[in-house]
Amino acid sequence: MRSVFVFPRLDQLGTVAVLDALSPGQNAPWLVEDVLYCWLETEDGILYPGWEQEADKRLIPAIGHRPDWAIEIEVSGRVDGTEQLRRLVLTLLEHGGAVLDDYSDHAWTAGEIRSHARYEGLTFFDFRGSYNRLI
Template sequence: MRSVFVFPRLDQVGTFAVLNALSPGQNAPWLVEDVLYCWLETEDGSLYLGWEKEAVERLISAIGHRPAWAIEIEVYGRVDGTEQLRRLVLTLLEHGGVVVDDYSDHAWTAGEIRSHTRYEGLTFFDFRGSYNRLI
């Protein structure tokens, strides 16, 4: 399972409206494009559980505050899911915000995702590149 945390500038109500439109009749978790499972994570729940202190500090530096909530999106290992994830993340970041993936501590913006920006040699959600580093 691979995951990302989206910290949209849009408020929760607006974010839920986007997810509800993309996943009619199913929410919390939302199933988008039949391969992406999405749900709300909150700071008083398990949002930062397992995060390294430095990763949280980089997120705060990128957006100016410690977010109280995020949308977690999971892609299960049996499907690639890269294109579906890119579409969904870019939709959720349409009004600003950032996303953090499992492969770097970088807070990715929509512009960086669109332009395939590299951070420490990886692009957004670059599970292949990350894997290749390990072998």
């Protein structure tokens, strides 16, 4: 599984309502577009343990504080999932916020995702570009 953590500016109840609408009758996890598994993660759960301090250095400037919750989205390895993930993340970031992916050291905003911006040569959720760097 490949994953991202979305830190929406929309409050937690509003975000849960969005996910409920996209995945009626399901939660923990929400299954969106048959390939995205979404969980609400909190600071007192598994949100930050094991995160490098670099994650805070990226996240806090992008959002202005260290959030106490996020939506974790896992993408099945059996599918590409890029377009489904982009749609969901842009929906969750409609009111602002940022997202961290597994491939870059950058907190991505909706504007950067929409414009296919690059950070150190990678776009958002650029698992192909990341893989090509390794070979």
